[in-house]
Amino acid sequence: MTQTLASFDTLLARYAELLVRTGVNLQPGGKVRVTAPVEATALARLVARAAYRAGATDVRVVYDDPHLALTLFEEGSDEAVGFVPEWAAREREAMVADGYASIAIVGEDPALLSGVDPTRIATRSRLMAQAMRRVSEATGAFAVNWTVAAMATPAWAARVYPDLPTEDAVARLWQDIFSVTRADLPDPVAAWAEHTARLERLTDYLNRQQYAALHLSSELGTDLTVGLAQNHVWQGGAETAQNGVRAVPNLPTDEVFTAPHRDRVDGWAVASKPLSARGQLIEGIRVRFEAGRVAEFSAQSGEATLRQLIETDDGAARLGEVALVPASAPVARTAALFFNTLFDENAASHIALGRCYPTNVQGGTDPAVLDAAGGNAGSLIHVDWMIGTPRTDVDGITQTGERVPLMRAGEWVLSLD
Amino acid sequence: MTQTLASFDTLLARYAELLVRTGVNLQPGGKVRVTAPVEATALARLVARAAYRAGATDVRVVYDDPHLALTLFEEGSDEAVGFVPEWAAREREAMVADGYASIAIVGEDPALLSGVDPTRIATRSRLMAQAMRRVSEATGAFAVNWTVAAMATPAWAARVYPDLPTEDAVARLWQDIFSVTRADLPDPVAAWAEHTARLERLTDYLNRQQYAALHLSSELGTDLTVGLAQNHVWQGGAETAQNGVRAVPNLPTDEVFTAPHRDRVDGWAVASKPLSARGQLIEGIRVRFEAGRVAEFSAQSGEATLRQLIETDDGAARLGEVALVPASAPVARTAALFFNTLFDENAASHIALGRCYPTNVQGGTDPAVLDAAGGNAGSLIHVDWMIGTPRTDVDGITQTGERVPLMRAGEWVLSLD
Ligand SMILES: [Zn+2]
Ligand SMILES: [Zn+2]
Ligand SMILES: [Zn+2]
Ligand SMILES: [Zn+2]
Numbered sequence: 001m002t003q004t005l006a007s008f009d010t011l012l013a014r015y016a017e018l019l020v021r022t023g024v025n026l027q028p029g030g031k032v033r034v035t036a037p038v039e040a041t042a043l044a045r046l047v048a049r050a051a052y053r054a055g056a057t058d059v060r061v062v063y064d065d066p067h068l069a070l071t072l073f074e075e076g077s078d079e080a081v082g083f084v085p086e087w088a089a090r091e092r093e094a095m096v097a098d099g100y101a102s103i104a105i106v107g108e109d110p111a112l113l114s115g116v117d118p119t120r121i122a123t124r125s126r127l128m129a130q131a132m133r134r135v136s137e138a139t140g141a142f143a144v145n146w147t148v149a150a151m152a153t154p155a156w157a158a159r160v161y162p163d164l165p166t167e168d169a170v171a172r173l174w175q176d177i178f179s180v181t182r183a184d185l186p187d188p189v190a191a192w193a194e195h196t197a198r199l200e201r202l203t204d205y206l207n208r209q210q211y212a213a214l215h216l217s218s219e220l221g222t223d224l225t226v227g228l229a230q231n232h233v234w235q236g237g238a239e240t241a242q243n244g245v246r247a248v249p250n251l252p253t254d255e256v257f258t259a260p261h262r263d264r265v266d267g268w269a270v271a272s273k274p275l276s277a278r279g280q281l282i283e284g285i286r287v288r289f290e291a292g293r294v295a296e297f298s299a300q301s302g303e304a305t306l307r308q309l310i311e312t313d314d315g316a317a318r319l320g321e322v323a324l325v326p327a328s329a330p331v332a333r334t335a336a337l338f339f340n341t342l343f344d345e346n347a348a349s350h351i352a353l354g355r356c357y358p359t360n361v362q363g364g365t366d367p368a369v370l371d372a373a374g375g376n377a378g379s380l381i382h383v384d385w386m387i388g389t390p391r392t393d394v395d396g397i398t399q400t401g402e403r404v405p406l407m408r409a410g411e412w413v414l415s416l417d
Numbered sequence: 418m419t420q421t422l423a424s425f426d427t428l429l430a431r432y433a434e435l436l437v438r439t440g441v442n443l444q445p446g447g448k449v450r451v452t453a454p455v456e457a458t459a460l461a462r463l464v465a466r467a468a469y470r471a472g473a474t475d476v477r478v479v480y481d482d483p484h485l486a487l488t489l490f491e492e493g494s495d496e497a498v499g500f501v502p503e504w505a506a507r508e509r510e511a512m513v514a515d516g517y518a519s520i521a522i523v524g525e526d527p528a529l530l531s532g533v534d535p536t537r538i539a540t541r542s543r544l545m546a547q548a549m550r551r552v553s554e555a556t557g558a559f560a561v562n563w564t565v566a567a568m569a570t571p572a573w574a575a576r577v578y579p580d581l582p583t584e585d586a587v588a589r590l591w592q593d594i595f596s597v598t599r600a601d602l603p604d605p606v607a608a609w610a611e612h613t614a615r616l617e618r619l620t621d622y623l624n625r626q627q628y629a630a631l632h633l634s635s636e637l638g639t640d641l642t643v644g645l646a647q648n649h650v651w652q653g654g655a656e657t658a659q660n661g662v663r664a665v666p667n668l669p670t671d672e673v674f675t676a677p678h679r680d681r682v683d684g685w686a687v688a689s690k691p692l693s694a695r696g697q698l699i700e701g702i703r704v705r706f707e708a709g710r711v712a713e714f715s716a717q718s719g720e721a722t723l724r725q726l727i728e729t730d731d732g733a734a735r736l737g738e739v740a741l742v743p744a745s746a747p748v749a750r751t752a753a754l755f756f757n758t759l760f761d762e763n764a765a766s767h768i769a770l771g772r773c774y775p776t777n778v779q780g781g782t783d784p785a786v787l788d789a790a791g792g793n794a795g796s797l798i799h800v801d802w803m804i805g806t807p808r809t810d811v812d813g814i815t816q817t818g819e820r821v822p823l824m825r826a827g828e829w830v831l832s833l834d
Contacts, residue, residue, distance in 0.1 A: 029496070038455055038458055038480055041455055041482055041484065044482070044485070045482070045484050045485060045488055048485055048488045048489070048492075049488050049491075049492050052488065052489065052492035052493045052494070052497060053492055055494065056493070056497060057494070057496050057497050057500050058497060058500050058502065059485070059488075059489070059493075059497075061482065061485050063455055063480040063482065065458055065461070065462070065478065065480065067458065067462050068461070068462060068465055068476070068478050071462055071465045071466050071469065071476075072465070072469065072476070074466075075465075075466050075469035075470055076469045076473075076476075077469070077472065077474070079446070079474050080469060080473060080474050080475060080476075083474050083475050085475065085511070085515065087507075087508060087511040087515075090504075090507060090508065090511065091504060091507065091508050094502070094504040094507065098502065098504075
């Protein structure tokens, strides 16, 4: 048997095209903003090429260098850490208003800021989140088509595969990325159409059930009842933005997710994976919820950062998302720990502290409707963390209190096909 | 004798500090914008570090990837080439208004766009220049302290040292950069203070003379009379910005320069070096001026680009700068051809097509004063090109028609020390 392996360059070009065609589904004449790590020049240029070939009118690439944030925290005065100019978000806001699609390429070192005082990071994160509020709201409400995807930077790869020489770690991580995003298939765009159709059958089914709550349990100690917002909407896979373009917000994506009720979450949530947040690793998270709010919490490491997150505002101590992911999802099958939410959240069922997506409630882009339904609006943060394991059970609890098995031992027990 | 050579990292850190302290002379509490090639991460991070250590309140680094422009010209529709959003310069304008100093690090491939139709480049350059007009005006009037310096990118180094393997070419070009900017001296900041004081004695002398015109001649055929604007001001070395900060706009800098009279330039100017403009090389330029305006021109290569430049607007066919540089200047002593104006213009006397610096006329930041003095205001371009050689003679022509030798065989014949 002869096997022809596509070269890295071919795969990278195919991946770039996937981000443009499936990720944001760029329309002829469309405009797109690309943010990418400063190491992503090869990918960013290929994305620009694919976008122009798809008929883009404008492609704006913004390179991000997280080391500059490290330098700020290490060397900057308190005044510098606390300085976010009034115009910081103006260009982003103009782009949202002009209908720019957004492709965000992530790949940061998950522990870059591990030596930094979490208070400094929290101060700046809050200011940045406040400055970016209008952009975040527009993104959260899917005003324009956007997608998040990854690239294998050396710093990230070295965390995922610490035993490999960096070059091999990078190659291995790229292999993972291409595999979980189906970029290594002959026709990735077609494969994604099939995958998102499958997720749509699942969300359609769950939307018809309108469970009052979910119950999640795991061998690690998770024993959590998550009440769901009224008229909640399950989402997953592809999503139609307010501009009418159907896009896929995350590549990869294997979750279906919806909005919890902000006052109806009770019990223990125990993390099944470390969480990289704000450049720091938080490990061994245990949180107890009471009437929707965090009542107690601890972490084996990074507890100060966890505290800063939870204490951001009232909404930060409540849930804004519950998401179900089978233990057999492609990311989970790699058996790697990515320390990157885009990947790890698609390997395990998870919850998010902070604001919900208004699209997870019927009519929820109207703040009054979202509020009345019990959605957790208005927090400055939205931080997913993983609680699912290959032994997690999930039940749906109906409006009449019946328990319906949804997942057993980490796998869906529904049959929709 | 023992010699300890500073390591590359030490030199790079010293260079970064030089850009902050001498280049923009950043004040405690100051803010600074840094633009840098995407390959400049190491230098940009060191600049940020030096700026925070100097007490910066904000450091904004913007990475530039000229390959994205190449991709646009290769793959973009005419609509895309012609699209510059209304808000393109808004953030830059906000930063100028907020008093941000600017450090621009250059190092682009001088012939990156050599395969591109010059008409496409001209279309976009014009739109960009129009969008950036207010920023260019503020920069030209030295509203805030700014500096331009270089880094050795692989693509640029390979053009300068085409016979060396890229790695060696980069190392060699860095050596040149460190040497001509005095970063390899034990105390570069002190060396610059001495150098700028020397240039100041020269500009003070020339300002007292108020020559009516200069005459430049060379063995290549330059035979050019450049009338000077009334109440012209010679500048060179350090400059006091409108915000009161004394900075050095170019590192290296060995020129003294002033504003020609827009209607009083006559004769032949013949280039002594190739010119890299808009990503294309223009070689063998010959231009004849008549009453200030280009009357005929030719180039051995890149003539279409030269034509696009000259035809930008009326001011683009007139001179906005005449600059004198001795043949023994540090850049000239490297004997390399850099295909980069920051370097090549500091190795040879030169002229610039397009708008003048308003600061080169007394009171010239007032447009009426600048106009009355004969300054060439209002062009969208300012493009320096080199005409000086080691055999160039320069005379000052007094108001009464006397000829005073200023340079002979490329060297100053004044003695000011
Ligand atoms: Zn999620
Ligand atoms: Zn989430
Ligand atoms: Zn000059
Ligand atoms: Zn100039």
